[in-house]
Amino acid sequence: MPADPFAAPRATGGRAPDVFRRGGWVPMRQYRDDDTVDFAVVGTGAGGGPLIAGLAEAGFSVIGFDAGPYFRPLEDFASDEREQEKLYWNDERVVDGANPLTMGGKNSGKAVGGSTVHFAMVSLRFRPEWFRSRTILGYGADWPLDWREMWHYYGRAEKALSIAGPVTYPWGPKRPRYPYRAHELNGAAQLLARGAEAMGMKWTATPLATVSAPHGQSPPCVYRGFCRFGCSTNAKQSQLVTFIPRALRAGAEIRDLAMVGRIEVGPTGLATGVHFHREGRWRFQRARHVVVAGYAVETPRLLLASANGQFPDGLANSSGLVGKNLMTQSNQAVFGTMEQEVRWYKGPPSLSITEHWNYEDRKDFAGGYCWMAQGPLPVEWATIQTTSRGLRGQALRDEMEKYNHQVGLKMVGEMLPDERNRVTLADDKDQYGLRVARVTYSWGDNDKALINHALDQMQTSLEAVGAKEIFRQENDTNHLAGTARMGDDPRTSVVNADCRSWDIPNLWVCDGSIFPTTGGVNPSLTITSIAMRTADRIRMLAKRGEL
Amino acid sequence: MADRYPGYDVQSKRWSQSWNEPTRQVIDRRLAIPREPRFFSPDEWRTLQAVCDRIMPQPTDRPPVPLPAFVDQKMADGLLDGYRYAALPPQGDAWRRGLAALDVAARQAHCDPFHDLTPDRQDDLLRQMQTGELAGPEWGGMPCKLFFEHRVIPDITHAYYAHPVAWNEIGFGGPASPRGYVRMGLDRRDPWEAVEANHAG
Known part of the structure; x- marks a missing residue:
């Protein structure tokens, strides 16, 4: 067995783990x-990975910092829900508001590769109108893209990312066929398809x-x-096995177990480097440019924690919007019991999808949503039973025994930006001595209307396939966005279309934080696409002498 | 209660293509968890054992999954969830305070410690905790309902459904690496999956 990936950094001594070869x-x-x-x-992660690779391939000297370990999937990953919680950002965060967010597995990774090491791999394009x-x-708000x-x-x-998908996608403008053929549907995905057809909706392999x-x-x-x-076989195209190896080949350095706690800004008003904690001590890395790609909680946390005399409210924050307009996505579900065996634990959890309500505007609320087939493993399924139905004791045991007959549909819904939903710094400190994030969230009336619409629709679909004992999971959210939005106006945004901060020209943000709106699909493909664009833009700006 | 998946033992796949070495080590460690508390005091431990018995009652014809030990391990090792409700103290403090307060409630209502009450009386106090009816200075401002929802229920039920014994009960395929599954559709079953009694599919 390899050494403990948490005990000491692996990317040292002029080499990094070869994720494809045991001990390599x-x-x-x-x-x-x-x-x-x-x-x-x-x-x-989804933002930092492609940018590190793109910049290194363009000939820049680049260091990618990650607070998490450098995993070797073939050797470090067990087939086990509990053990693999080691992939999540499980450090303390304080949550409050009327609808406090559940942090961890669904929205936060702490590993080289970020959350893409454990994401559900759903890779969707935004509807064009959402920009x-x-x-x-x-x-x-409009995007500047x-x-x-x-x-x-x-x-x-x-x-x-070698996305596997259908030959023709049923919604939106024409797009090329996906590079790899779609995956076979499992039982849960077949039932989504039947339900959608019964309702007259299109569906497709995800x-x-x-x-x-x-x-x-x-x-x-x-x-x-x-x-x-x-993924213990490396079939999943996470950043850890795609852009990060590319980045290394192109000459980038990756520093694992390296927590950046502060961005230093010099008297000229430019960033001069980052303070980071690795192997038990704080160090300082000089850099001509600093890119923050820590996602919608860690990114504003770092910008706010880097406040100094010149920027007392945090870096890149002249608009006052750093940390504000945090968005999550509604992730409610409807579940039922089938006569048939579904055995939804087999295959990727979301093998089929309908985006019907992302492209249909005849509804009385703003925003859209999709729903996908579901395959919760036992611990997550117990969580759904206890939180959604209040079950415990023998009643819980009895319901859990129906596991192989369960079917479910789960939404990914657009929540609207609201400045009151935000990330601030709490007084509590973490293991590095840094103030932890306080994450405040409350659903708005539009969010609730969208959720109720989706729950009704998903329930109709389950009823159409003969599911019995139907119940709703009414309180769940997942992905994050916002907190450093991009825009055309420095007064109402944090970064411009190139992800460059308005206030500090050598400070950039490249992750889901820059989303002005979050759309009704999983965000990772959009984050990665923007990161690839940002790498191109930086290369172009450098050529023009505008870096 | 009749066995829904008679004869199914997920651990019989231990040396098959469904279990890789990291998985074997993880499950070995889980099965070998020390039964004595490292975090909780003897009083807290007795109360916790009684709470676990009511939240997750177990059949008497097999050794129980040692749920209190898993809760103790999570607290002793400081395995965090990644978030904490602002109204709740850190997880270990929450458990200590909650168990002590539950015991106070038991003594006030029935003049006996919680672990000596009948199951009905224990259930009733837990229900009062679930619905937010327990209060008093011993709670130190911690809302009992939040403690129930975010500590008692997940810490106990997650431990149970992470155990191979529970996987056998519900017919879960369990570990599946490097061999995954081949037969994916409705009413399809690979030979290495659990066979459900009385299912015609």
């Missing part, structure tokens, strides 16, 4: 702390970032069903 290593360039690197990127939802649809340009980057991201045929050193998915707890 790949060479890694390393920089000294007093080298001034071109880019220090804080975070290695101008204020102008076209009348809610939220053009959907046609995004369509180009979505295509590149889908190719880079585009997923797990390969349906060999790709490079990744074998095809074997449908073991533990996707959200780390």
Whole structure:
């Protein structure tokens, strides 16, 4: 067995783990702390990963920092829900508001590769209108990005991640066929399809970032069903096995178990580097540019914690919007019991989808949602039973025994930006001595209307396939966005379309924090596409001498 | 109660293609969990044992899954959830305070410690905790309902359904690496999955 990935950094001594070979290593360039690197990127997930690779491939010197360990999936990953909680950001965060968020598995990763190590691999494009939802649809805020340009980057991201999906996608403008063929449907996904057809809705196999045929050193998915707890075969196209190896080959350094606690800003008003904690002590890495890619909680936390005399309210915060407009996505579900055996633990959990209500505007609330098939494993299923039905004791045991006959539909719904939903700094401190994040969240009336609509629709679909004992999971949320929104106006946004902060020209944000609105689909493909665009933009700006 | 998956033992797959080495080690550690508390005091431990017996009653024809030991392990090792309700203290403090307060409630209502009450009386006090009816200075401002929802229920039930014994009861396939599954559709079953009694599919 390999050494404990939490005990000491693995990416040291001029090499990093080869995630494809047991005990293997790949060479890694390393920089000294007093080298001034071109880019220090804080975070290695869906945003940081592609940016680190893209910048390194463009010839920049880059260091990617991650607070989490550098896992070797073939050796470190068990097929086990509890054990694999080690992939999550489980450090303390304080939650409050009328609808406090459940943090952890569904929205926070702490590993090289970030949350993509445990994400459900659902890789969807935004509906084009969402990039101008204020102008076209009348809610939220417009993005400074053009959907046609995004369509180009979505295509590149889908190719880079070998997305397996249908030949033709039923909604939205034309897109090329997916690089890899769609996965076979499991029982739960078949029932979604039947229900959608009964309601006159289109459905499709979900585009997923797990390969349906060999790709490079990744074998095809074997449908073991533990996707959200780390893929132990490397079929999943996480950042850990895609962009991070590319970044290393291009000369980037990855620093695992390296928690960045503060961005230093010099008297000229420019960032000069990052203070990071590794191997028991604080160090300082000089950098010409700093990119924050820690996702919607850690990114504002770091910007706020880096406040200084010149920027007393935190970095990049002249708009006052750092930490504000936090968005999650509604993740309610409807479950029922089938006469047939469904055995939803087999295969990726969300093998089929309907985006009907993302593209249908005849409804009396703003925003959209999709729903997907579900496959909760036993611990998560017990959580649903106890929280949604209040079950315990013998009643809980009896219901749990129906596990192999359960079916469910789960939404990913758009919640609207609201400045009152936000990330601030609490007084409590974490193991690094840093103030922890306080995450405040309350649903708005529109959010509730959207959720109720979705619950009714999903219930109708389950009834149409003959599910019995139907019940609703009314309180669940998942992905995050907002807290450092992009825009065209420095007064109403934190970064511009290039993810560059308005206030500090060598400070950038590249993750889901920059979303002005969150859309009704999983955000990771959009984060990755924007990161690939940002790498291109930086290369172009450098050529023009505008860096 | 009749066995729904008679003869199914997920651990019989231990040396098959469904269990990799990291999984074997994890499950071995889980099965070998020390039965004595490291975190809780003897009084707290007795109350916790009684609470576990009511939240997750277990059949008497097999050794019980040692649920109190798993709660103790989570507290002793400081395994966090990733978030904490602002109205709740840190997890270990919450458990200590909650168990002591439950015991006070038992003595006030029935003049006996919680662990000596009849199951009906224990259930009634837990129901009062679930619905937010327990209060007093011993709670130190901690809402009993939140403690019930976010500590008592998840810490006990998660431990149970992370145990191979529970997987056998519900017919879960269990560990599945590197061999996953082949037969994916409705009413399809791979030979290495549990066979349900009385199911025609």
